Amino acid sequence: MPPxxxxxxxxxxxxxxxxxxxxxxxxxxxDLELSAGEIYGFLGPNGAGKTTLVRILTTLLRPTSGYxxxxxxxxxxxxxxxxxxxxxxxxxxxxxxxMTGRELLRMQGALHGLRGAEAKRRASGLLERVGLTxxxxxxxxxxxxxxxRRLDLALALVHRPDVLFLDEPTTGLDPTSRAALWREVRALxxxxxxxxxxxxxxxxxxxxxxxxGIIAAGRLEAEGTPDAxxxxxxxxxxxxxxxxxxxxxxxxxxxxxxxxxxxxDPAAPCRLVLLTGGGKEAIPPAIRALDAxxxxxxxxxxxxxxxxxxFAAVTGSRLEGASKPEATAA
Amino acid sequence: MSAGAPAAPGVLPxxxxxxxxxxxxxxxxxxxxxxxxxxxxxxxxxxxGQFARLTGLEGxxxxxxxxxxxxxxxxxxxxxxxxxxxxxxxxxxxxGWFDRLLVSPVPRPVLVAGPIxxxxxxxxxxxxxxxxxGFALGAELTGGVLGLLLLYLAATAFCAVAGLWGVLxxxxxxxxxxxxxxxxxxxxxxxLSTAYTPQALLQxxxxxxxxxxxxxxxxxxxxxxxxxxxxxxxxxxxxxxxALAGLLLLxxxxxxxxxxxxxG
Amino acid sequence: MSALARExxxxxxxxxxxxxxxxxxxxxxxxxxxxxxMLLAVIASGTSAAEDLxxxxxxxxxxxxxxxxxxxxxxxxxxxxxxxxxxxxxxxGFFDRLLAAPVRRVSLVLGRLAGTLGLSVLQTAFFLLVALxxxxxxxxxxxxxxxxxxxxxxxxxxVGGIAAAIALRTGSLSLMQSIxxxxxxxxFTAPAFFPRELLxxxxxxxxxxxxxxxxxxxxxxxxxxxxxxxxxxxxxxxALALAAATIALAVLALAERLRKA
Numbered sequence: 001m002p003p004x005x006x007x008x009x010x011x012x013x014x015x016x017x018x019x020x021x022x023x024x025x026x027x028x029x030x031d032l033e034l035s036a037g038e039i040y041g042f043l044g045p046n047g048a049g050k051t052t053l054v055r056i057l058t059t060l061l062r063p064t065s066g067y068x069x070x071x072x073x074x075x076x077x078x079x080x081x082x083x084x085x086x087x088x089x090x091x092x093x094x095x096x097x098x099m100t101g102r103e104l105l106r107m108q109g110a111l112h113g114l115r116g117a118e119a120k121r122r123a124s125g126l127l128e129r130v131g132l133t134x135x136x137x138x139x140x141x142x143x144x145x146x147x148x149r150r151l152d153l154a155l156a157l158v159h160r161p162d163v164l165f166l167d168e169p170t171t172g173l174d175p176t177s178r179a180a181l182w183r184e185v186r187a188l189x190x191x192x193x194x195x196x197x198x199x200x201x202x203x204x205x206x207x208x209x210x211x212x213g214i215i216a217a218g219r220l221e222a223e224g225t226p227d228a229x230x231x232x233x234x235x236x237x238x239x240x241x242x243x244x245x246x247x248x249x250x251x252x253x254x255x256x257x258x259x260x261x262x263x264x265d266p267a268a269p270c271r272l273v274l275l276t277g278g279g280k281e282a283i284p285p286a287i288r289a290l291d292a293x294x295x296x297x298x299x300x301x302x303x304x305x306x307x308x309x310x311f312a313a314v315t316g317s318r319l320e321g322a323s324k325p326e327a328t329a330a
Numbered sequence: 331m332s333a334g335a336p337a338a339p340g341v342l343p344x345x346x347x348x349x350x351x352x353x354x355x356x357x358x359x360x361x362x363x364x365x366x367x368x369x370x371x372x373x374x375x376x377x378x379g380q381f382a383r384l385t386g387l388e389g390x391x392x393x394x395x396x397x398x399x400x401x402x403x404x405x406x407x408x409x410x411x412x413x414x415x416x417x418x419x420x421x422x423x424x425x426g427w428f429d430r431l432l433v434s435p436v437p438r439p440v441l442v443a444g445p446i447x448x449x450x451x452x453x454x455x456x457x458x459x460x461x462x463x464g465f466a467l468g469a470e471l472t473g474g475v476l477g478l479l480l481l482y483l484a485a486t487a488f489c490a491v492a493g494l495w496g497v498l499x500x501x502x503x504x505x506x507x508x509x510x511x512x513x514x515x516x517x518x519x520x521x522l523s524t525a526y527t528p529q530a531l532l533q534x535x536x537x538x539x540x541x542x543x544x545x546x547x548x549x550x551x552x553x554x555x556x557x558x559x560x561x562x563x564x565x566x567x568x569x570x571x572x573a574l575a576g577l578l579l580l581x582x583x584x585x586x587x588x589x590x591x592x593x594g
Numbered sequence: 595m596s597a598l599a600r601e602x603x604x605x606x607x608x609x610x611x612x613x614x615x616x617x618x619x620x621x622x623x624x625x626x627x628x629x630x631x632m633l634l635a636v637i638a639s640g641t642s643a644a645e646d647l648x649x650x651x652x653x654x655x656x657x658x659x660x661x662x663x664x665x666x667x668x669x670x671x672x673x674x675x676x677x678x679x680x681x682x683x684x685x686x687g688f689f690d691r692l693l694a695a696p697v698r699r700v701s702l703v704l705g706r707l708a709g710t711l712g713l714s715v716l717q718t719a720f721f722l723l724v725a726l727x728x729x730x731x732x733x734x735x736x737x738x739x740x741x742x743x744x745x746x747x748x749x750x751x752x753v754g755g756i757a758a759a760i761a762l763r764t765g766s767l768s769l770m771q772s773i774x775x776x777x778x779x780x781x782f783t784a785p786a787f788f789p790r791e792l793l794x795x796x797x798x799x800x801x802x803x804x805x806x807x808x809x810x811x812x813x814x815x816x817x818x819x820x821x822x823x824x825x826x827x828x829x830x831x832x833a834l835a836l837a838a839a840t841i842a843l844a845v846l847a848l849a850e851r852l853r854k855a
Binding site for chain 2: 055058059060061062080081083084086088090091092094095096098099106107108110111112113115139155
C-alpha cells in the first residue's frame with residue numbers, strides 16, 4: 001500500500017531544535033528515523049517536548065535548527081506535499097460542535113481535494129469503520145469523548161495518508177474506548193500506514209508500538225523495541241509463593257539449581273525470588289524441581305522490568321505515579 | 331503521493347465549504363443574529379432621537395437627522411459583523427480547529443477567504459434591518475436605487491475590511507480575549523469621522539481626525555443614499571471606493587503576512 | 595449589634611472581591627472605563643456646534659454639559675458588568691460555594707452591589723478627572739463633585755440590582771452579555787447628551803417616565819452649580835427609589851432561586 005519507496009524512512013529527523021522565546025528548548029537536538037510501516041511510540045511526561053515535535057513534523061511549527069522530512073518531503077520547504085501525505089489527530093480533538101460527523105468528514109474531504117460523490121463515499125466508509133454510522137448525522141457537540149476521538153481518527157484518514165500522527169490519542173478515554181482505538185490503529189498499521197504516536201501511558205506504548213522512544217526535556221534518551229529496552233534494564237525474576245513455610249528449605253534447594261536466589265526475608269518465609277534464570281522460561285523447570293521435592297506451590301509469577309523501570313533508569317524519575325513495586329531494576 | 335487523493339484541492343470548493351461553515355454560526359445557533367441586529371437599531375433610534383435638532387445648524391445637508399444617521403448605523407452594523415468573524419477565528423485558533431485547516435493542503439489565503447465571505451453574507455441581515463427600520467420611521471431615500479446599491483456596497487466592503495482587521499488580530503493574539511479589541515477598533519474607525527456632524531461643522535481635533543480617516547469617505551459614499559444634500563455622483567463616490575480598496579489591500583496584506591509567519 | 599457588624603464585614607469582603615476581580619483582567623476594564631470616554635470624545639467634539647442652536651441653555655463648556663451623559667452611561671455599564679460577573683460566578687459554580695457559607699442571603703446581594711458601588715465611584719472619579727484635563731469646568735465645586743459621585747454610585751447600584759435579579763433568575767452569562775444594547779435604550783430615552791427640550795418629541799415624552807432623566811439632569815445641575823438645569827432632590831429621589839426597588843427584586847430573585855434549587 002505505501003507508495004513510498006519502502007526503503008526510504010517515513011520520518012527522518014536530524015539535529016532538530018525548537019526554541020521558544022530564545023530560551024526554552026522544547027526540542028533539544030533530536031535525531032530520529034522511522035521506517036515505513038512501523039508504529040513508533042514516543043513516551044514521555046507532560047512538557048517533554050512530544051507535542052512540540054509532533055507540531056513540527058505536521059508543519060504547524062518551524063524548527064529553530066536541524067531538519068525533518070516526512071514521507072520524503074522536507075517539512076519546511078515542501079510543507080504542502082507533506083500535508084498531502086499525512087493524517088493528523090492532535091491532542092485537542094479539533095472539531096466543530098455545530099456540524100455533524102458526516103459533514104465534518106465531507107468537509108475534510110473537500111480540504112484534501114475529494115469531490116462530491118467520492119467525498120460522500122469516503123465519509124460513509126470511514127464512519128462505518130470507526131463505528132459512528134448511527135451518530136453520523138447528529139451534531140458533534142453531543143458526542144462523548146470517545147466518539148470525538150474516533151471521529152478525529154476518521155478525519156485523519158480521509159485522504160488515505162502514508163503517515164499518521166496521533167498526539168496522545170487516548171488521554172482521558174475510558175478503557176473500552178481506549179482498547180477500541182488501539183484495535184483500529186493496529187488495523188491501520190496492518191494496511192501499511194506508518195503510525196507515529198505520542199503517549200504518556202506505558203501500557204499504550206507497550207501494546208501498540210513496534211519501537212518506543214523515550215523523550216524527556218526535549219531529548220531522545222533511549223530507543224528500541226519494548227523488550228529490548230526492558231532487557232537493558234534488568235532480567236525478569238521468578239517469584240514463587242509456597243503453601244507451607246516449613247517447606248522453605250526444600251524449595252530453596254530446588255530453585256538453587258536454576259539460578260541465583262534472593263536472600264530469604266524472615267517476614268515473608270513463603271516467598272522465594274529467583275533472580276536469574278530467564279523469567280518465564282524458568283517456570284516449567286521450577287515447577288518440576290519443586291514437585292520433585294513435594295513442595296506445595298501456591299503461586300508462580302514472573303516479574304519483568306516495566307517501561308517505567310526503563311524510564312526511571314534512563315531519566316532518573318518515574319513516569320507513572322505511585323503503585324509501582326519498589327523492586328527496581330537490577 | 332497518497333493513493334486516492336487528487337493533486338490539490340480546488341480553491342472554489344474549499345471556499346464554499348468554509349463559507350458554509352461560517353454561516354452555521356448564525357443558521358444553527360438560535361437567535362445568533364439578534365444582538366448584532368438590535369444594537370445598531372438601538373443606536374440608530376437613540377442617536378437620531380438625541381441629536382435630532384442638530385439639523386437646524388447652518389451647513390447641515392439635510393433636515394432629517396434620521397436620514398443622516400442611517401448610513402452610519404449601516405456601517406456600524408456591518409463593521410461589527412466583520413469584527414465578529416475575527417472573534418470566531420480567534421476561538422477556532424484557541425480550540426485547535428484552525429490547526430486542522432492548517433495541516434490540510436489548502437493554500438492559506440483561502441482559509442481566510444471563506445470566513446470573510448461568511449461575514450459579508452451575515453452583515454446583510456443587520457444592515458437591511460437598519461434600513462427597513464429607518465425607512466419605516468421616515469428616513470428619506472434621496473439617492474434612489476443607485477444610492478441604495480452604493481450604500482450596500484459601502485457596508486459590505488467595510489464589513490470585509492473589519493473582518494480582515496479581526497482576522498489579523500486573531501492571528502496575532504490567538505485568543506478570544508482579543509475580541510473586544512476587534513470591536514473597539516471598528517468603533518473608533520466609525521466614530522472618528524463625520525459620524526454625527528458634517529465635516530464643515532466639525533471643530534478641533536475631531537475635524538482633523540475625520541479628514542484623515544478613510545472611513546469618513548466610506549461613510550460619505552453611503553450617505554448618497556439618504557442625504558438630500560449629497561447627490562449620487564462620481565465626486566462623492568470615488569474617494570470612498572479608493573478608501574475601501576486601500577483598506578482592503580492594507581489589512582488583507584497584513585493578514586496574509588501574518589498567516590505566512592504562523593509557526594515561525 | 596454585633597450580628598449587624600458581622601454582616602457588614604461580610605458585605606465589605608464580598609464587595610472587595612467583586613471589585614478586585616473586575617480589575618484583574620484588563621479586557622474587562624475597557625468597556626467600563628474607556629469606551630464611555632471614547633463616545634464622550636466623539637460627541638463632545640462632533641456635536642459641539644449644537645451650542646449655537648436656539649433653545650440650548652447657556653453653558654460654560656459644552657463638555658461639562660454632555661459629561662453627565664457619560665457618567666450615567668458609566669453607571670449603567672458598571673451595573674451591567676456586575677450582573678455579568680454574578681452570572682459568571684453562577685455558571686462557574688463559585689456562587690454555590692458562597693451559598694454554602696453561613697452568610698445571610700441579603701448580604702450576598704448587598705456584597706455584590708457593594709462591589710458595584712466601589713466600581714462606580716472609581717469610574718466616575720476617573721471620568722471627572724479626564725474631562726477636567728480636557729477642559730471641563732465644574733462651577734458647582736466640591737459639593738457638586740461629591741454629589742455627582744454619590745448620585746452615580748447609587749444609580750449604578752440601582753442598575754446593578756436589576757442586572758443581579760436577571761442573573762439570578764436566568765443564571766445565563768450569554769443572556770447577560772446580550773442585554774448590552776438595552777442599556778443604551780435607557781440611556782437614549784433620557785436627556786443624556788442633549789437638553790430635554792431639544793430631544794426628538796417622542797423621546798422627550800418617554801424621558802418623563804425614565805428615572806435616569808432626573809438623575810442626569812441632577813448631575814448636570816450639581817456639576818454646573820445651577821439647580822435650574824436639574825434638581826438634585828429629584829435626582830437622588832429617583833436614584834434611591836430605583837436602588838431600593840431593584841435590591842428588593844434581586845433579593846426576591848435569589849429567594850426564588852434557592853427555593854427551586
